[in-house]
Every structure is written in C-alpha cells, then in structure tokens.
Amino acid sequence: MNRYWNEILYYLTMYWNYEEYWKLYVFVFPIVIFLEIPLYLLIITSYIKKFWNDVFLWSAPVNYFPTVSCIITCYNEGKAILDTIRSLVEQLYKGNIEILVMVDGSDINKSTYLAALNYANKYHAENKYSSRYIRVIPKKLRGGRVSSNNLGLSISKGEIIIIVDGDCSLDNDLVASAVRGFANPNVVGSSGNIRIRNWNASLVTKFQALEYMIGLQLSKTGLAELGMLNNISGAHGIFRKSFIQAIGGWKNGTAEDLDMTTRIKAYLKSYPNLKIIHTYESTMHTDGPESWSKLLKQRQRWDGDLSFLYFKRYRKILRPKNIGWKNLFAIVWYDFMFCLCVPFLTIIYTIWLFFKFSPSFASTMLILTYIYYLFSTTALFFLYLAFVSERKKNDIKFLLYLPLMPIYQYIMRINTAYATILEFVLSTHKDTSMAPWWVIRKTN
Amino acid sequence: MNLVYIAPTKKDFVIKLLKDYFENVTCFDSIDDFQKSDNEFDVAVFSTLLGMEIIESYIKVARQSDKIYVFPIFFEEDGNFLFYETPIAAAKLKEQVIAIKSLCTEIEHHHYSTWENRILAYFYTRPDFTIAPKLDKQKPMFYYYPLVEQFYDGQEDYFYWLEDMASQNILSKVKLVDRIFCCPYCFSALLKFSDHCPNCGSINIRNEKFIHCFTCGYVGPESKFLKNERFVCPSCKSKLKLIGQDYDRPLENGVCNDCGTYHIESKLKIECLTCHKSCSTEDLSKKLIYEYKLTEYGRNQIRFGTINSINLIVNELNYLEINHFIFNIDWYIKIQRRYPEDYFSLIALKFVLDETTSAYDLILEFSKMLRQLFRTTDLCSKLDINSLIFFFPKSDAQALQSIQNKIQTFLKNISLNKGKFDIKIASFSSTKENISDKSAEELIAAIAGQL
Known part of the structure; x- marks a missing residue:
C-alpha cells in the first residue's frame, strides 16, 4: 500500500519530465480540450461582453408594465400551493398580475383545490381593488402538465405568460425583472433562474444548489448571451402569449419544455429578428430531492427524456435548414456532446486507464483530473459570484463544498450514461409522472 | 246616524253613496268650519284633498282631547274609503261605526284622563288593530309608531x-320588525362611527402594510422598505426578496399620523348625534322594534277599568322597571355586605279588586298617602299588574314597621261605596344574617310568595 502511494507521489512530482506523460495527457483529455474549455471560454467572453454592455452602454429605463398571467400547474401540493400563490401576490410589479392556479385532477386533489380556493376568496374579500387577481381553475380529470399549460394559455388575459411549478416560491421582483426583457418586442421567450430552496436540508441539496448556480444559471446566462439558450425550463419559463398561441401552445409528451424550446428555435430560423433570452435576475426557489436515491431517479428521468428527444423525436428536425447552424451547433455541442457523450467518454476513459496502466498511475491521472475540475469549478463559481449572483452573502458559503463538487459531478455523469442506456433499451420516458398514462400512450 | 263629510270640493257621487247608509250627512268645506259647528257627529270622513298634514294635525287634537279621542275617522280618496291605509267598502263603513260605538259604551263609565288610558280605550274599540312602527330617518330611533304619536303629546x-x-x-308582540343599536344614554340610533389611534385618540390614522425583516428583526411599514422597486431593510440594509424566508408580514397594520405609533386594531368610537356623548361598541344598547297588538287579557282589563290603576300610584314615585329595580337591590346588598349598618327594607303590596269596583278614586287617595310616605331616595317597581314593590334604603325593621302601620291605618279609615277593596302586604327587612348569601331576585321571589 505504501508503495502505491509513493508511486502516486512520484508521478505527481517527478514524472513531469517524461515525454510519454505529455503524449498521454493529450490523448487523455480530448474531452477537456475540445468540449469543455471552449465552452468555458465562450461563457467567459459572453460575460465580458455583458459586463461591457452593463457598464458602458446606457439603457433607457423600461416603462413597460403589461398584464402578466402566471400559470401555476399544481397537482397534489396541498397547502404548499399557498407559498406559491402568496409569493405571487407579494410581487413588487407595478402592472396587473393574473394568477391562474390550475389544479390538475381537482376531484382527487381536493385539499389543494380547497386551500387555493379559500385563499383566493379571502384575499379578494380583503383586497377589493387589488391589481393581483387569483383564479383557481379546477380540472376535474387529470390531464397532465401540458393540458394545464394550454388551458391556462387559452383563458389567460395577460400579454406575458409565466409558467411556474406548484411547489415553489418566487422572489418578489421575479415578475418585474422577467417582464423587463420583454419590453423588446422581438423577445418571445425567456428562461429564469432556479434556486434550491432547501439547500440546507442535506449534503445532496447543497451539491444541487451549487450545480444550479454554476451549471444552469451561469451557463444559461452565457449561452443566452450568444443566442444559444439550450432550454427554457418547464418549472420557470416566461413567454409572450401571442407568439405561443401562434405556434399552437404546448405539445403532449415528455419534456414539453425542451420540446417547446426546440420548436421556438425552429421558428427563430425563419424569423431571425426574434430571440429568446435568459433573465438571470428573475429567481424562483424550488425543493430539490433530499436523498441520493431520489436525486439519481430524478436525473435518470431528465437525461432519459433528453436522449429520447434528440435521438428519437427530433432526429429528422435537427437539421441546419430547420434550426440554423448556430443552434444546431449549440445543440450538438452542449446537449448532445456535453450532456450525453461526455458521461460515456468519462466512463470509457476511466476503465481504459485502469486496464492500460498500473493502478497507481491511473489513480494519479484521476487525481489530476480532479484538480483540473476543482480549478475550473472554482473559477466558474467566482465568475458566478461576481457577475450573476443576487445573493452574494448567502452564496459565498458554498465555497466550502466546492472541493467535493468534482466527485458529485463524476457520480452524476455515470448516472447520465446509465439513464441513456436505459432509455434506449426500455423507453423509460413513458414512465413520466407529468401526465397520466392515458395521455402518454398517445404520444410517441 | 250623523256623518260629517269634510272636503274642499264636493263630490256628489260620494255624498250620494254616503246617504245610502247614513241618515244625516253634513258637509263642510274645511276642518275649521267643522270644529266651529256645535252639532254632534258619530263619524267623520275626511277627503284627502284637504291635505294629509292638516288632517293629521286635527286628528292629533281630537285624539288628545278628553271627549272625542275614540271618534271614528275615515278617509276618502277618489271615491274610495280608507280606514288608515286599508281600503274599506262603503257598506262596511256603517258596520264599523256601529261596532266602535257599541264598544265605546262598554267602557264609557271609566276615567280616561291620561294619554295611556285613551290610547288603550282606542285599541279596545278597534279590535284586530296592530300598532305597527314606521321607518323615518328623521326620528332618533329611526322608527316611530304613528298611532301612538297621535295620542302622545310629550317629547319623551x-x-x-x-x-x-x-x-x-x-x-x-306580534312581529319583530327590526333590531337597532342605539346610544346607551338617550336611546337615539343616530350614531356616528369613527376609528381612532388607540394611543393618542387621534382620528388622523392610516392603514399600512407592515414588513418584518428576518435578518435583523426590524418591523416597519412597507414604505420604509421600498427602494427602487425592491425591498431593502432600512435597519440592516439586507435585500428582502422571498416572502417566508427573507421577510414576512406581521399583524400590525395601522399608523397614527399624529403620534407615529403603530397599532394592530384602531379604536372604534361612537358619538351620539342627539346627546353628543360618546361611547364604545360594547356600551351600545340594542333596541328591538316590534309590532304590538292588544291581548284578550288586556281587553278585559280595559273593560273593567283595572288597567293602569296601579300606574296612577307609580306615576309620581321613583318607578323603575323590574330588571333595573333588581339590579339596584343587588347593588345595595353588596353595599350592606361591606358596611353592615346600611340596612334596607322592602314592602310589597297587592291590590285585590273586585271586578265591579271602580277603584279609580280609591287608588288616587292611596297614591296621595304613599307620596307623603315616600322619600326621594326610595324606589318602586311593579311585580305584576296588581302588585307593587317598594325599596327603602337605610331603613331598618323599626322604620319598616312604622310604614306598615301607616298603610294599615289608611286602609281602616277609608270606606267603600260599593264592591270590595283590599290590600295585602308583605315585607322584608335586611339584617346581617338574612342577606348573607341571597340575591335580589331570590329576595323578591320570597316576598312575592308571601302575598
């Protein structure tokens, strides 16, 4: 055992001089060089651009306060739904907000329905001239998330639609900041920031909080800056109603949010002046899974959906003539390569290392990989803290957990690979809980 | 039967119609002419063309006079006859007058010098008549009884x-018409409500939403937190974004513009517009407005003249309703428990009257005697229609005995012309022992039992 550690130490300190090492390094890190580093560089450049714009370009104050309709899709949240409604009522937005509480399967989810209804009645009794209007819509038979969104879309009165999950809470400036981007009439959709509300619950939720900050918030801000936003999340999406109505609303099936984003991108090819953005200031808080097993299950579902969409549903749509070279490149590079291939490459690389080389050398390589990831994650974290974070005091606490982050990411990659295989073998996307079986069986 | 028809313009068909039923129909142009004439009439028909105000002022005079207070009066409007507001057929007119006349003869030997007696006699002659309240926003109670006001001439x-x-x-009580809040001092329902600062009493207050900062615990109105469309705590400068995690809404919602204090609930103050006294909501008294009707028992009492004979006595004594009377005694019992030398006495009297007795003169005599006995601090109340109870504070058994003796001497000295007249007496004098654990209600029940 002692010999094993001595060798690792030797490789780390003295092996630098060997030519063989550099060959190996180039061979081993194609992932890093071709996939990750350019992405990071891209994000950093976009931030420089953004910073430049924010500081040196004067922008007129926005006087745009349209009526906003917030569609809350809820199922069996019970009284937790009141957190969402209450945080929407609390918005510091000057315009009107219509709050549409879509209770899916209100016959079996009576407690959710009644809690929302009582709150709405009480609120309207106490505030007769409020600019917040709560409507509770019972959908007696369960129809799934897509049907809730589409029904909400058809009965809403607002110009802007905000899709919100039933079990989350919203910052009081969410609507104000979400709408600001839409003052530009060419903006048709926007994604928003999602935070983990229960980050204090366990180590798993702390990792997720960090992942949302760096992986989602930071990279989305960067990608959007380059016009390559990958997805407008279904948990928190902002859309222009007229546009969504024109393209026919949401389509049934898994990952309706990714589906919607891809379809919007297809339209952007035909109407190049339209655009989708990421509003990093509009923050929503949601609860992440608190145990490893639940987290892995959740990610298996997401990654399975992703591979289903790209390999099965959109195989024929993802052509440059449909969505444009830039977006195809972004999808292939970020979603396909980064999210789906890298996990396989990582596994293959690890196995290959241990087959080809001595355990001590393979371990050295892993340690180096770890150091690289620690460095890059830390750098991105500071970038996030400097430019994006709206709760700097709170976020700086996560610095403590950064050293463990590469290990978490490694586990998640293995999980992604597993989910992709599972999707190909079993078509697991049909196990979704987003819609009932009688709706899913009709979708492909 | 003599009928008088008073109308500024004569309608021949009305006169003809009336002549079908009544032997003598006299016509006048105005109420003045009618009042000047010396003839006696059995019934009057007023044309509404005279003007309701003029007619009503006449009716008020008539109802308050000793002689013609039960005089039947009908109205005529466009050839239709009305008994107050109910239409009545011309054929029924005569029946009604005859019925009233016959009822009048039953009670005419009684004395009706007070308005209470007159109105009761009026009800007696009009069976099936309900005393209904009318809504009038000018009146202090919002309701008034038009019929009672015709008889009643006082201001109270x-x-x-x-x-x-x-x-x-x-x-x-036939029907509960309304339930109104009124001033506890003057029973006026014309009240003015306003809310005040509970600290300084100023009316210059405003409602404001409050915010509680979780970071430092500062609580203040929303306006202090709002900066550039964001909530920033004025005390610790932290940004408040998420309700439930960064901040919350506590209960306070009022600010006084004068003294600057915060309050949860403002103080409601009520000012009576009639007596200008102010009170709080819990002090307000509730008045129930009913429709009334004469009972069969009441009819008998009126017929035999026994009603209100007791009222003659209590008219000039310190009369209290029985509930208030009990309250006062309870209060005095408490006083005696603290200052044992403060005795009090109670005397109950029951008038046993023969149905044929016209006790008016007798009771008038008796009340004169009682007035001499009575001190200004004594109180009196009614136990039932025939029984009175008197309360003599600071009077021990000796004083009680002397009062009783005087009543007995009075009873010995009077002589009755006809019928039977008797007064039963029960009394109670407090000592240290016998009030130790008794309430006023128990005491009064015990005395009433002895009668």
Missing part, C-alpha cells in the same frame, strides 16, 4: 310604555 320616549304594556301582557 314612549317606547318604554309599549315595553311596559307588553311585559304586563296587555299588549303582545
């Missing part, structure tokens, strides 16, 4: 009298 509240009659079972 007559509602208590109706209550009194109902408690004596002379009148019955």
Whole structure:
C-alpha cells in the first residue's frame, strides 16, 4: 500500500519530465480540450461582453408594465400551493398580475383545490381593488402538465405568460425583472433562474444548489448571451402569449419544455429578428430531492427524456435548414456532446486507464483530473459570484463544498450514461409522472 | 246616524253613496268650519284633498282631547274609503261605526284622563288593530309608531310604555320588525362611527402594510422598505426578496399620523348625534322594534277599568322597571355586605279588586298617602299588574314597621261605596344574617310568595 502511494507521489512530482506523460495527457483529455474549455471560454467572453454592455452602454429605463398571467400547474401540493400563490401576490410589479392556479385532477386533489380556493376568496374579500387577481381553475380529470399549460394559455388575459411549478416560491421582483426583457418586442421567450430552496436540508441539496448556480444559471446566462439558450425550463419559463398561441401552445409528451424550446428555435430560423433570452435576475426557489436515491431517479428521468428527444423525436428536425447552424451547433455541442457523450467518454476513459496502466498511475491521472475540475469549478463559481449572483452573502458559503463538487459531478455523469442506456433499451420516458398514462400512450 | 263629510270640493257621487247608509250627512268645506259647528257627529270622513298634514294635525287634537279621542275617522280618496291605509267598502263603513260605538259604551263609565288610558280605550274599540312602527330617518330611533304619536303629546320616549304594556301582557308582540343599536344614554340610533389611534385618540390614522425583516428583526411599514422597486431593510440594509424566508408580514397594520405609533386594531368610537356623548361598541344598547297588538287579557282589563290603576300610584314615585329595580337591590346588598349598618327594607303590596269596583278614586287617595310616605331616595317597581314593590334604603325593621302601620291605618279609615277593596302586604327587612348569601331576585321571589 505504501508503495502505491509513493508511486502516486512520484508521478505527481517527478514524472513531469517524461515525454510519454505529455503524449498521454493529450490523448487523455480530448474531452477537456475540445468540449469543455471552449465552452468555458465562450461563457467567459459572453460575460465580458455583458459586463461591457452593463457598464458602458446606457439603457433607457423600461416603462413597460403589461398584464402578466402566471400559470401555476399544481397537482397534489396541498397547502404548499399557498407559498406559491402568496409569493405571487407579494410581487413588487407595478402592472396587473393574473394568477391562474390550475389544479390538475381537482376531484382527487381536493385539499389543494380547497386551500387555493379559500385563499383566493379571502384575499379578494380583503383586497377589493387589488391589481393581483387569483383564479383557481379546477380540472376535474387529470390531464397532465401540458393540458394545464394550454388551458391556462387559452383563458389567460395577460400579454406575458409565466409558467411556474406548484411547489415553489418566487422572489418578489421575479415578475418585474422577467417582464423587463420583454419590453423588446422581438423577445418571445425567456428562461429564469432556479434556486434550491432547501439547500440546507442535506449534503445532496447543497451539491444541487451549487450545480444550479454554476451549471444552469451561469451557463444559461452565457449561452443566452450568444443566442444559444439550450432550454427554457418547464418549472420557470416566461413567454409572450401571442407568439405561443401562434405556434399552437404546448405539445403532449415528455419534456414539453425542451420540446417547446426546440420548436421556438425552429421558428427563430425563419424569423431571425426574434430571440429568446435568459433573465438571470428573475429567481424562483424550488425543493430539490433530499436523498441520493431520489436525486439519481430524478436525473435518470431528465437525461432519459433528453436522449429520447434528440435521438428519437427530433432526429429528422435537427437539421441546419430547420434550426440554423448556430443552434444546431449549440445543440450538438452542449446537449448532445456535453450532456450525453461526455458521461460515456468519462466512463470509457476511466476503465481504459485502469486496464492500460498500473493502478497507481491511473489513480494519479484521476487525481489530476480532479484538480483540473476543482480549478475550473472554482473559477466558474467566482465568475458566478461576481457577475450573476443576487445573493452574494448567502452564496459565498458554498465555497466550502466546492472541493467535493468534482466527485458529485463524476457520480452524476455515470448516472447520465446509465439513464441513456436505459432509455434506449426500455423507453423509460413513458414512465413520466407529468401526465397520466392515458395521455402518454398517445404520444410517441 | 250623523256623518260629517269634510272636503274642499264636493263630490256628489260620494255624498250620494254616503246617504245610502247614513241618515244625516253634513258637509263642510274645511276642518275649521267643522270644529266651529256645535252639532254632534258619530263619524267623520275626511277627503284627502284637504291635505294629509292638516288632517293629521286635527286628528292629533281630537285624539288628545278628553271627549272625542275614540271618534271614528275615515278617509276618502277618489271615491274610495280608507280606514288608515286599508281600503274599506262603503257598506262596511256603517258596520264599523256601529261596532266602535257599541264598544265605546262598554267602557264609557271609566276615567280616561291620561294619554295611556285613551290610547288603550282606542285599541279596545278597534279590535284586530296592530300598532305597527314606521321607518323615518328623521326620528332618533329611526322608527316611530304613528298611532301612538297621535295620542302622545310629550317629547319623551314612549317606547318604554309599549315595553311596559307588553311585559304586563296587555299588549303582545306580534312581529319583530327590526333590531337597532342605539346610544346607551338617550336611546337615539343616530350614531356616528369613527376609528381612532388607540394611543393618542387621534382620528388622523392610516392603514399600512407592515414588513418584518428576518435578518435583523426590524418591523416597519412597507414604505420604509421600498427602494427602487425592491425591498431593502432600512435597519440592516439586507435585500428582502422571498416572502417566508427573507421577510414576512406581521399583524400590525395601522399608523397614527399624529403620534407615529403603530397599532394592530384602531379604536372604534361612537358619538351620539342627539346627546353628543360618546361611547364604545360594547356600551351600545340594542333596541328591538316590534309590532304590538292588544291581548284578550288586556281587553278585559280595559273593560273593567283595572288597567293602569296601579300606574296612577307609580306615576309620581321613583318607578323603575323590574330588571333595573333588581339590579339596584343587588347593588345595595353588596353595599350592606361591606358596611353592615346600611340596612334596607322592602314592602310589597297587592291590590285585590273586585271586578265591579271602580277603584279609580280609591287608588288616587292611596297614591296621595304613599307620596307623603315616600322619600326621594326610595324606589318602586311593579311585580305584576296588581302588585307593587317598594325599596327603602337605610331603613331598618323599626322604620319598616312604622310604614306598615301607616298603610294599615289608611286602609281602616277609608270606606267603600260599593264592591270590595283590599290590600295585602308583605315585607322584608335586611339584617346581617338574612342577606348573607341571597340575591335580589331570590329576595323578591320570597316576598312575592308571601302575598
């Protein structure tokens, strides 16, 4: 055992001089060089651009306060739904907000329905001239998330639609900041920031909080800056109603949010002046899974959906003539390569290392990989803290957990690979809980 | 039967119609002419063309006079006859007058010098008549009884009298018309409500939403937190974004512009517009407005003249309703427990009257005697229609005995012309022992039992 550690130490300190090492390094890190580093560089450049714009370009104050309709899709949240409604009522937005509480399967989810209804009645009794209007819509038979969104879309009165999950809470400036981007009439959709509300619950939720900050918030801000936003999340999406109505609303099936984003991108090819953005200031808080097993299950579902969409549903749509070279490149590079291939490459690389080389050398390589990831994650974290974070005091606490982050990411990659295989073998996307079986069986 | 028809313009068909039923029909142009004439009439028909105000002022005079207070009066409008507001056929007119006349003869030998007696006699002659309240926003209670006001000439509240009659079972409550809040001092319902700062009493207050910062615990109105469309705590400068995690809304919602203090609930103050006294909501008294009707028991009492004979006595004594009377005694019992030398006495009297006795003169005599005995600090109340109870504070057994003796001497000296007249007496004098654990209600029940 002692010999094993001595060798690792030797490789780390003295092996630098060997030519063989550099060959190996180039061979081993194609992932890093071709996939990750350019992405990071891209994000950093976009931030420089953004910073430049924010500081040196004067922008007129926005006087745009349209009526906003917030569609809350809820199922069996019970009284937790009141957190969402209450945080929407609390918005510091000057315009009107219509709050549409879509209770899916209100016959079996009576407690959710009644809690929302009582709150709405009480609120309207106490505030007769409020600019917040709560409507509770019972959908007696369960129809799934897509049907809730589409029904909400058809009965809403607002110009802007905000899709919100039933079990989350919203910052009081969410609507104000979400709408600001839409003052530009060419903006048709926007994604928003999602935070983990229960980050204090366990180590798993702390990792997720960090992942949302760096992986989602930071990279989305960067990608959007380059016009390559990958997805407008279904948990928190902002859309222009007229546009969504024109393209026919949401389509049934898994990952309706990714589906919607891809379809919007297809339209952007035909109407190049339209655009989708990421509003990093509009923050929503949601609860992440608190145990490893639940987290892995959740990610298996997401990654399975992703591979289903790209390999099965959109195989024929993802052509440059449909969505444009830039977006195809972004999808292939970020979603396909980064999210789906890298996990396989990582596994293959690890196995290959241990087959080809001595355990001590393979371990050295892993340690180096770890150091690289620690460095890059830390750098991105500071970038996030400097430019994006709206709760700097709170976020700086996560610095403590950064050293463990590469290990978490490694586990998640293995999980992604597993989910992709599972999707190909079993078509697991049909196990979704987003819609009932009688709706899913009709979708492909 | 003599009928008088008073109308500024004569309608021949009305006169003809009336002549079909009545032997003599006299016509006048105005009420003045009618009042000047010396003839006696059995019934009057007023044309509404005279003007309701003029007619009503005449009716008021008539009802308050000793002679013609039960005089039947009908109205004529476009050839139709009205008994107050109910239409009545010309054929029924005569029947009605005859019925009233016959009822009048039953009670004409009684004395009716007070308005209470007159109105009761009026009800007696009009069976099936309900005393209904009318809504009038000018009146201090919002409601008034038009019929009672015709008889009553005073300025004070007559509602208590109706209550009194109902408690004596002379009148019955037919229907609850309304329930109104009124001033506890003058029973006026014209009240002004306003909310005040509970600290300084100023009316210059405003409602404001409050915010509680979780970071430092500062609580203040929303306006202090709002900066550039964001909530920033004025104390610790932290940004408040998420309700439930960064901040919350506590209960306070009022600010006083004068003294600057915060309050949860403002103080509601009520000012009476009639007596200008102010009170709080819990002090307000509730008045129930009923429709009344004469009971069968009341009819008998009126017929035999026994009603209100007791009222003659209590008219000039310190009369209290029985509830207030009990309250006062309870209060005095408490005083005696603390200052044992403060004795009090109670005397109850029951008048046993023969149905044929016209006790008016007798009771008038008796009340004169009682007035001499009575001190200004003594109180009196009614136990039932025939029984009175008197309360003599600071009077021990000796004083009680002397009062009793005087009453007995009075009873010995009077002589009755006809019928039977008797007064039963029960008394109670407090000592240290016998009030130790008794309430006023128990005491009064014990005395009433001895009668």
